Amino acid sequence: MIKNIFIEVGLIARFTGRFFRELFKPRFEFGEFLRQCYFIGNKSLPLVAITAFIMGLVITIQSRPTLVEFGAEAWLPKMISVSLVREIAPVITALICAGKIGSGIGAELGSMKVTEQIDAMDVSGTNPYKFLVVTRVMATIFMIPILAILADGVSLYGGYLGANMHETVSWSLFWNQVFNTLHYADIIPSILKTFFFGFVIGIIGCYKGFNSANGTEGVGQSANSAVVVSSLLVFVIDLLAVQITDVLHLN
């Protein structure tokens, strides 16, 4: 069991090493990269938006009573903006994408593997690693930060509505408070970590798909473990990120 985990980690590391080697070699599959970006955005935007909105709303409503107890209701926008932008929106986006995009990549490449489509590309003068893996990983690295920034906005809007349920907070007052609270030290690290979220979602999905066992069961398993492993890694990166910002006094 432990041994298998180490073997798996080694194999993933090798797969990742190959990604960086192939990344800078021509021919760049730009068309396929754009196609993948479009798919990722198209597939996950509605889901990300809805969950981010609900999280913003719910967090605001639930934080209120505690602040009221301390007579610090006015701090509501301040508090939720930090927790939404620094933590909740990026992580929710990454988890949704791990579920939606990671499993999709795992299943798609897995079924291409077992039906020999990857071999067929190889004999048709196409490096399947560049055409399938590099494009997809680049697309997740590129798109997940964009989705996370959108999620920031939508969840703050949900927070605005939540804040207005018990009292009126004017639109301009709310946003003034939000932007007075948020510093670059909040925003930059939170965006930076989403690049890493995107990277693990893409690379794990591709790794699992490329190494899919034969048969329909193998494909299902690839999709499933792509989600499990990449979600877990999202939390590990999140943990590392908070440690790093702590050391740098950015928290």
Place this chain on the structure above:
Amino acid sequence: MKQDNSDVITIRDLYKSFGDNKVLNGVNFDLHQGENAVVLGKSGSGKSVLIKCIIGLLKPDSGSITVLGNNVTELDTASLDKMRVKVGFLFQSNALYDSMTVRDNLEFPLRRHWIKTEKSKMTDLVMEALTNVGLPHTIDMMPVELSGGMRKRIALARTLILKPDIILYDEPTTGLDSITGKEISHLIVDIQKKYNTSSIIISHDINCVRIVANRVVMLIDGKCHASGTYEELENSTDNKVKQFFEQ
């Protein structure tokens, strides 16, 4: 035996194993110009491994493979791609790209091998290949809309579109009903005649073998066990060979 210069593929002492699983144990094999050679063997005997070594998808442990004068195991990526233009491969599972139409499937090898053609010329080539397999009307369909036999034909059309000198068929009739299997077998013979291709056909379908084979090679225990015409092997007294014909 014919002379060496008429052999398009020469394989000498080929060994390949996966871990402890010794699949190929010293295969020697020649494919002569213009012939249809059938490789007959049980399921799991390493037939697919053999032709995947020929096309460079798998690397043998030792031995040499010469295809049209190229030593496959020593080619770099660019030369391997060049060689693969001349060697078609029909995959057992067809390997049609699910996300693309029939037209895009057929254009894929043309585009990817940097064969620059105008759009109208490309359509002509696609139509020619589709007509060869009798399915010109499917050009805008998706692979999922096609039956098993039609998919096999489209996959064959995709293999033909580069006008290869050699075609490797991996179990072309497996999984098809016997009538469709016969049609595919006759198609293989038609293609051989029309384009003067040399082919290796992997099969364990005796009906297909009877139709397509100029020569039959038995792959048993990782070696080419016997070789001859269909009739010669059918009347063989070797027990291992006889098994295949007692169906």
